[in-house]
Amino acid sequence: AQSVAQPEDQVNVAEGNPLTVKCTYSVSGNPYLFWYVQYPNRGLQFLLKYITGDNLVKGSYGFEAEFNKSQTSFHLKKPSALVSDSALYFCAVRPFSGGYNKLIFGAGTRLAVHP
Amino acid sequence: EAGVAQSPRYKIIEKRQSVAFWCNPISGHATLYWYQQILGQGPKLLIQFQNNGVVDDSQLPKDRFSAERLKGVDSTLKIQPAKLEDSAVYLCASSLGGTGSSYEQYFGPGTRLTVT
Numbered sequence: 001a002q003s004v005a006q007p008e009d010q011v012n013v014a015e016g017n018p019l020t021v022k023c024t025y026s027v028s029g030n031p032y033l034f035w036y037v038q039y040p041n042r043g044l045q046f047l048l049k050y051i052t053g054d055n056l057v058k059g060s061y062g063f064e065a066e067f068n069k070s071q072t073s074f075h076l077k078k079p080s081a082l083v084s085d086s087a088l089y090f091c092a093v094r095p096f097s098g099g100y101n102k103l104i105f106g107a108g109t110r111l112a113v114h115p
Numbered sequence: 116e117a118g119v120a121q122s123p124r125y126k127i128i129e130k131r132q133s134v135a136f137w138c139n140p141i142s143g144h145a146t147l148y149w150y151q152q153i154l155g156q157g158p159k160l161l162i163q164f165q166n167n168g169v170v171d172d173s174q175l176p177k178d179r180f181s182a183e184r185l186k187g188v189d190s191t192l193k194i195q196p197a198k199l200e201d202s203a204v205y206l207c208a209s210s211l212g213g214t215g216s217s218y219e220q221y222f223g224p225g226t227r228l229t230v231t
Contacts, residue, residue: 004157034219043119043206043222044158090157101146101210101218102171105157 023091119223140209
């Protein structure tokens with residue numbers, strides 16, 4: 001079955017420190033990978049995506065993510081966390097079925113950045 | 116550029132009642148999606164429209180849920196009759212393309228439904 005796993009319910013980090021939010025996936029073929037962020041009472045906002053090419057992709061607000069095919073992972077990273085980065089982060093995968101633009105989401109990881 | 120609009124933002128109903136949600140996608144976006152997000156879980160796709168045609172409704176509980184996208188623009192999602200387990204946030208999203216594309220999806224603020 002196709003799935004996305006975010007192994008940490010919550011990640012705590014001090015402001016100014018680097019952060020990593022983990023994501024692994026299980027799909028057939030070469031998937032497209034996405035990260036979205038959700039702030040309270042707001043919809044999901046697109047952060048970045050990996051389609052092909054360089055394994056390190058850069059996105060909005062200083063975030064980046066590294067695609068690792070052998071480990072089937074797509075971890076989200078930021079060199080220096082801000083308190084305003086505190087939110088709920090979702091990893092999503094679009095299986096390369098050649099068909100529709102369907103996304104499968106992980107359960108989400110809550111990021112808490114402390115001053 | 117205006118984002119995806121949804122209404123209402125909040126709705127409380129009793130079980131067995133009916134409810135409808137409305138979505139207006141970003142102008143020019145051909146593909147529209149409805150997701151259900153239960154508390155503590157990631158969004159789950161209910162139905163996907165390409166223009167005004169359904170391309171994926173495999174996870175839509177068709178005995179109680181229905182959706183339409185008239186004229187390929189606005190869409191409504193209806194639940195009739197509602198069950199307690201339908202309590203969730205219903206998210207609408209849109210993208211430029213659908214089939215065979217990698218276009219990112221843009222989400223509306225969602226409608227939080229509480230069924231009592």
